[in-house]
Amino acid sequence: MEARPVGAAAELSMAGLHASLSDPALESMNFLNEVASRYPQAISFASGRPCEEFFDIALIHQYIDSFCDYLRNELGYAEPRLSQALFQYGRTKGIIHELVARHLAVDEGIHVDPESVVVTVGCQEAMFIVLRALRRDERDVLLAISPTYVGLTGAARLVDMPVWPVRSGRSGVDLDDLVEQAARARAAGLRPRACYVMPDFANPSGATLSTEDRQRMLEVAGQQDLLLLEDNPYGTFGNGTRLPTLKALDTGRRVVYLGSFAKTGFPGARVGYAVADQRVIAADGTVSLLADELSKIKSMVSVNTSPVAQAVVGGKLLENDCSVIKANVRETAVYVNNLSQVLDGLARRFPPESAGAGISWNVPGGGFFVVVTLPFAVDDTMLEYSARQHGVLWTPMSHFYGAGNGTHQVRLAYSQLTPDRIEAGLERFTALVADAQQRAAAGSARA
């Protein structure tokens, strides 16, 4: 220890703090928020936030009342017990687990024991506690379909768990690469524990796995003894026939289902959940439910999820027969219309025969995101330039990959925008593309 002057102010060296704090995954979230906050007037295709048109404070009161009616009438709570349920410490795994299980049955055809549901502080906490449980030591690695949601990568960093990318290929998952990465990990003396995947309208890619690929992925997971961590925040926001979730197809308890109400309820409730019906076998043969093990971790992270917040989400579920599809008919129409408008707007502005050369995009069937591939590289410097010079924000896809990938792609999020703003935003984006192409041409002319 160096000698320090007595009474000197405490200063901490970043080098002495946890490595996640210097990691690009955590910095990237910060950088993107910071750029957005510096250009509040810019039209933002950057943030995947739900539409705000139907937000109304009166709904919060109404949902809480509906949930209290449920406690009174359906569960038979007398008033002291009712106020206790909302005010006092409560069940670590949550108090809306029955309603979550009903929702999963109604909307997803997933039938689970409510005891296997852990209600969490948003889906983020669900991801975190699952990874904390699975990461025992430095041999444990997580596989994840690439490009990957930043929140998953960040949660993995907090438990020092490496994330190995699995190629998504053309169809959303390259199953040969999944087998190969698992084998590579084992050959290196490591333990691939699970593979993270967002099968429906993924963030950031917008890709959706076919039913056949879902079946095959479950088979591969069984063969490789991997868990699948299925994250499904956007699945109900599609413009066509819905495909079964992995969990609905899961006959071997391979899938830990990560549920979010951030988009189907609202983000400010911070309510999500994990469904973890796996059996855990202790050395003495005792069997427990993975949900109960996750609950022990949760008790040391957040104690329990605010019952007030759970009441708000529970009330919204109750008012809609536990169907988030029913609860979001208007919102889904907004997202589906916005998606069409973005796709039509891109096609109009970048026809293949003219400016469109080298510019392409995918055609998701729902969700919040479209990915545009450009004939030039895009990075954070260009994002900042775009915000300043053209008044439009988007997300460089490189943030969702390890180094060196996605360099020519941007993610456009359209969920929070009105039709007018989408049109204006695409105009600005088109101007940016023209500008960047000119600058690239001038650059190569000079070279």
Next chain:
Amino acid sequence: MEARPVGAAAELSMAGLHASLSDPALESMNFLNEVASRYPQAISFASGRPCEEFFDIALIHQYIDSFCDYLRNELGYAEPRLSQALFQYGRTKGIIHELVARHLAVDEGIHVDPESVVVTVGCQEAMFIVLRALRRDERDVLLAISPTYVGLTGAARLVDMPVWPVRSGRSGVDLDDLVEQAARARAAGLRPRACYVMPDFANPSGATLSTEDRQRMLEVAGQQDLLLLEDNPYGTFGNGTRLPTLKALDTGRRVVYLGSFAKTGFPGARVGYAVADQRVIAADGTVSLLADELSKIKSMVSVNTSPVAQAVVGGKLLENDCSVIKANVRETAVYVNNLSQVLDGLARRFPPESAGAGISWNVPGGGFFVVVTLPFAVDDTMLEYSARQHGVLWTPMSHFYGAGNGTHQVRLAYSQLTPDRIEAGLERFTALVADAQQRAAAGSARA
């Protein structure tokens, strides 16, 4: 990898999950809850929950409305921005930071920049993210005044950070032992990063540090280059003159203050905070605020604290001029009266000249807890016997120590009980003590 039958159900081995899941600290919380749930008719001196007399669902609505008025009138929010503030994703460090800073000034004489406040999902998340930041690798250790709150130990387990006990001695902290433990850690090539302490009416000991010891503890922290993690959930529930918090005395930014509204607001809000005004210096010389580093970790644990929950706590603060003392005049009277009743009741039942031989207890000046020392050993088996045979629950102090300490002590929590229940509970506890003494005498007669 062992060969597995294709399609076999996933089973996890506990030996492959994170070690915290097999740790006594996490098991202990589970065991205590489980015993309590099996004997719902028992009178519980076990749980340190706030009194429920003043819980009223109407207050939740009222607090939310008060907070909305504040956003409207004091911050000038128009309606769309207002509903956005409660419904949408929001500032990671929270939206009641200004109110928390006002509360600290009003009630504690602590003056901090609101930017150094991180609003968290209860104080538990504050503890967790601070420990996650401070635990870089296996060389980092945490010192903690012993006996120690189980939630602190559990959070440390989640980041694989050893907790080294520091003796509390007669006065609540043995500062020589603090110096000695820090030296011992350094001699072992380890880095003692901080010392956790609850200076006011500690859980579980009920002990309070003198002002002189607080000053000396800050000096020792400066000399040893330790942070002090000050946890203060009970400080306003005293029966006499209040002492300054460590943070109020802290001129060298040695103290990270861990704030809770679980007892002064209500537990179901799950709102707490950390005050972290320390400077963090990066390798390139960049300076940041520790609060902003904690915020990066929080963004990967819970994204942000539910603004609905923050609105409830914010409203309660606003209705009481940001004073939790003012907000809890009735509750504090309950706790202070309960404390007197427990102390009087113990003195009446265990007078020194009769049954009291070998039975003693401390005399806290406030808080939720009294510790009784008994002439025989108490453990989980006796707790279960007590619940079954005598209908009374309490907590073996051994749960708050490492192995082999506190074996003859129980913690009695009196915060949640009515006067009638306290009297009845002490009767039952007295019967248990007589029973145990008889059984101990019979045992030694046999021996």
